[in-house]
Amino acid sequence: MQKIVLTGARGALGTSLRGPLSKMCAQLVSTDIRPAPEGLFDNETYVQADLAKFDKIAPLLEGADMVVHFGAIVDEKPFEDLLGPNFIGAYNVWEAAHRHGVRRVVYASSIHAVGLAATNAGIDTTEPHHPDTFYGLAKCFAEDMARMYWEKRGIEAVCLRIMSCTPEPQNIRALGTWLSHRDLIQLVTRAIDTPTVGYTVVYGVSNNTRCPVDNTKAAFLGYRPVDNAEEWAATLLAKAGTPDPHDVALTRLGGPFAAVPLGESGMAAIAALTAKTTTPTG
Template sequence: MRKIVLTGARGALGTSLRGPLSKMCDQLVSTDIQPGPEGLYDNETFHIADIAKFDEIAPLLEGADMVVHFGAIVDEKPFEELLGPNFVGAYNIWEAAHRHGVRRVVYASSIHAVGLEHTNSGADTTVAHNPDTFYGLAKCFAEDLGRMYWQKRGVESVCLRILSCTPEPQNIRALGTWLSHRDMVQLVTRAIDSPVVGFTVIYGVSNNTRSPVDNAKAAFLGYRPVDNAEDWAHSLFAKAGIPDPQDKALTRLGGPFAVVPLGESGVAAIQKMSEGQKP
């Protein structure tokens, strides 16, 4: 592959992707609104750019085969704060991809696009959008944008509905939702090297015994996760105590994001859950 563009390259997940992506192409263009890292890979260049500004981000996509779009605010915020990076930024990526003939966009979507769906509903990749926050609404917008750009303009998309991507599972909810960094890298790799994807949604989740979602309809991508949050079950249950069966933070796919007021941090609520407090 000639060129891959990675947005959000300074984030936790973007940082984990830079090395693997650099091995998949002749040229890796990494970008973020923050300054670049101290060291770059031999075939990597870094550009400071605001994805909410078309004239800053669009030129970076020229000559690219694929865009791995992980750039966004990764928490619930007031709508006005999310509008630029999460809504307009998504439009800018797909529109620039179309104008420059980019083959595919690999997008970091989120479980929060369906966050108010019941945990025990067996949600597959065709379940209707059911966002839990403005943040989740932005993911719905981008997924619909990707579907439209495939059907109207032929730009392929793989939307990765990431659940809980951390080095280790942090709470009892994560026994089902955890995505290890190793599996995250495999997921992105399969989204890139699959020959034909059209428009595809897949859940970003590890091989958890208690996974609440079903990826069967995206099996053609070849994603076969290897890590399992069950290895942490004993210690997480000991820390959590007895769960409340009426707690929407446990009974909805979005976890604590399903219970926070619109515009207020869901990440802070997840931290409370991890500390054994009510979100």
């Protein structure tokens, strides 16, 4: 592969992907709204750019085979704050991909696109959109756009509904939703090297014993996660105390994002849940 473009390259997940992606192509172009990181890979170039500005993003995709689109505000915010980076930014990526003949977009979607679905419903990748926040709504918008650009313009897309991607599971919710960085890298690799994908949705989740979603219909990607949050189950459950069966943060797939008022930080709510889980009581 000649060229891959990575957006959101300065984010936590983008940072972990730069090295593996640099090994999959002759030229990696990394971009983010933040300044360049220290130490680029030999075949990597970095461009600081705002996703909401088409004239800054579009030239980066010239000659690209694929775009790995991880750039966005990764939290719930007022709609006006998300409009540029999360909505318009996604449009800019797909439209630029179309104009430059890019073959495929690998998109960092989110579980929050279906965040108000019940945790115990056992949903699969055909679940209708059920966003829990404006942030989740942006993911629905981009997924629908990805499908439209595939059906109308022939650009393939793999939408990764990422769940809880951290070095280790942080709370009892993550016993089902955790995605390790190692499995994230495998997932993105399979989204890139699978010969044909059309329009595909797949959940970004590790091989957790308590996984609440079903990836069977995306099995053709060859994604076979190896890590399992159950290794941390005894410790996390012991510290969590007795859960409230009516707590929306536990009974909906979006977790704390499903419980917060629209426009208010879901990440802050996750931090509070994590603190409650990891701090002994009594």
